[in-house]
Amino acid sequence: MKKIINRTDDVLTEMLDGLTYAHDELVARVNETGIITRVQHEAGKVGLVSGGGSGHEPAHAGFVGKGMLNAAVCGEVFTSPTPDQILEAIKLADQGSGVFLIIKNYSGDVMNFEMAKDLAEMEGIAVESVIVDDDIAVEDSTYTAGRRGVAGTVLVHKILGAAADQGRTLADIKQLAEALVPRVKTLGVALSGATVPGVGHPGFVLEEDEIEFGVGIHGEPGYERTKLQTSRMLAKEIVGKLKKEVQWTAGDHVALLVNGLGATPLMEQYIFMNDVKALMAEEGLIVAFKKVGNVMTAIDMAGLSLTLLSLTDDWLDLLHYPVQTIAW
Structure with missing residues (x-):
């Protein structure tokens, strides 16, 4: 294992200290916790809190700031944060409107x-x-009853964060969230496993000519292990699976997110997006919003995911709403 770290026990605290030092105009760390909060909150608006295990950077701390999250709760690597830390984040995020x-x-x-x-x-x-x-x-996997939450979560942060910044009520945001989440769909492919610093070896091993479709962001098993394919073939497989799930029709407006899993260069992510672009054109879909980059990673896993959001109402405006965060 080759990592730029000091002691494995100090990975989380030193990462959070470095993050807040680098971006102290936006965020701060609550001492001796995994909580990252905005430097400035706005009274009277609904506060948004998210979080989970670390190792998925920039999620979720990178999306704390005006227009997105009020606080993120960072657990140890691939480990859920504790209820007491989440409670403290809720208290910090509460600006009087829930x-x-x-x-x-x-x-x-x-x-x-x-x-x-x-x-x-x-x-x-x-x-x-x-x-x-x-x-x-x-449908079910390690650590999960039902389907896993992955990169599409960041689009949920974006849309709900914009709604909260506009001053919508807690009930309004709940209604928006319940309409939004069923329309966010993601599928990924892994080229290699992730190495948790405290473990020292990859969670799973793929041969040089192997890939696995559907691997989770903690290395949970996917649905098919097969031979390495071209970007165009990967895009065709993933878009085909999304089509079966979404059952879109020509003329539908969608948002796309290509997310790198940690060790895949932007060069390859853009090549993949170019192949997705061609498939969207073949399907007659109108891509009204698109984003490429690492938003929810799996430490050093090589691979990527594609998220498709079927747009409706004013969701496109909310996606374009200005934010002040580290990573959006």
């Missing part, structure tokens, strides 16, 4: 965020939540 939680569908995250929600409500804070389950690869 707090909305964006939770990825992993058993630990769901349990701990919902426990913190109950504790916050006992202290008089109004809290609502949504569980993001955008990964169409498998």
